[in-house]
Amino acid sequence: xxxxxxxxxxxxxxxxxxxxxxxxxxxxxxxxxxxxxxxxxxxxxxxxxxxxxxxxxxxxxxxxxxxxxxxxxxxxxxxxxxxxxxxxxxxxxxxxxxxxxxxxxxxxxxxx
Amino acid sequence: xxxxxxxxxxxxxxxxxxxxxxxxxxxxxxxxxxxxxxxxxxxxxxxxxxxxxxxxxxxxxxxxxxxxxxxxxxxxxxxxxxxxxxxxxxxxxxxxxxxxxxxxxxxxxxx
Numbered sequence: 001x002x003x004x005x006x007x008x009x010x011x012x013x014x015x016x017x018x019x020x021x022x023x024x025x026x027x028x029x030x031x032x033x034x035x036x037x038x039x040x041x042x043x044x045x046x047x048x049x050x051x052x053x054x055x056x057x058x059x060x061x062x063x064x065x066x067x068x069x070x071x072x073x074x075x076x077x078x079x080x081x082x083x084x085x086x087x088x089x090x091x092x093x094x095x096x097x098x099x100x101x102x103x104x105x106x107x108x109x110x111x112x
Numbered sequence: 113x114x115x116x117x118x119x120x121x122x123x124x125x126x127x128x129x130x131x132x133x134x135x136x137x138x139x140x141x142x143x144x145x146x147x148x149x150x151x152x153x154x155x156x157x158x159x160x161x162x163x164x165x166x167x168x169x170x171x172x173x174x175x176x177x178x179x180x181x182x183x184x185x186x187x188x189x190x191x192x193x194x195x196x197x198x199x200x201x202x203x204x205x206x207x208x209x210x211x212x213x214x215x216x217x218x219x220x221x222x223x
Binding site: 033040041042043045048058090092094097098099100101102103104105106108 | 118144146148153154155156157158161201205206207208209210211213214215216218
């Protein structure tokens with residue numbers, strides 16, 4: 001059963017703690033993306049990776065970090081430097097040569 | 113870089129009526145235009161897409177039109193149903209490049 005998964009669905013953290021969000025895909029896609037979505041807002045690109053061991057900053061990378069050690073996995077770390085981390089985080093993957101992005105179910109992060 | 117504008121931000125239509133969402137893009141080299149539907153608490157899902165070599169594409173009750181000269185594209189939903197209530201995103205991209213999304217339209221289908 002192919003797809004893209006994110007875990008956990010809900011995550012709660014105290015201010016000042018780093019937290020890592022998981023994203024896994026078994027679609028054999030090279031490209032993977034992380035977006036942030038705030039209430040009533042669109043999708044803002046945090047980081048993306050078009051190949052293993054390589055990634056680029058998106059529009060709002062400050063306070064976030066990623067790694068891409070395996071094709072299947074693209075974890076996102078929300079660091080304590082992110083001023084307003086509470087949001088809905090979406091991961092996506094994309095096949096070679098562009099086209100449709102496939103989204104995971106999202107992780108809702110709440111930091112208090 | 114590419115910029116995608118989407119209107120309206122909120123749309124309410126009576127069940128059975130049609131809904132139209134419009135987008136404009138800035139990069140004339142963009143050639144792929146997908147539309148996504150996002151239900152509450154879920155990730156977006158592709159509902160229809162169009163490439164720049166065609167002007168219109170239809171799939172049952174949904175259709176997309178593209179005007180490359182004006183850099184406009186639109187989503188049309190006919191005979192709207194309650195399950196059409198969701199947030200819809202348009203997007204644009206060049207070949208092999210990241211997708212740029214509009215800010216979304218919240219569609220309400222009124223009973």
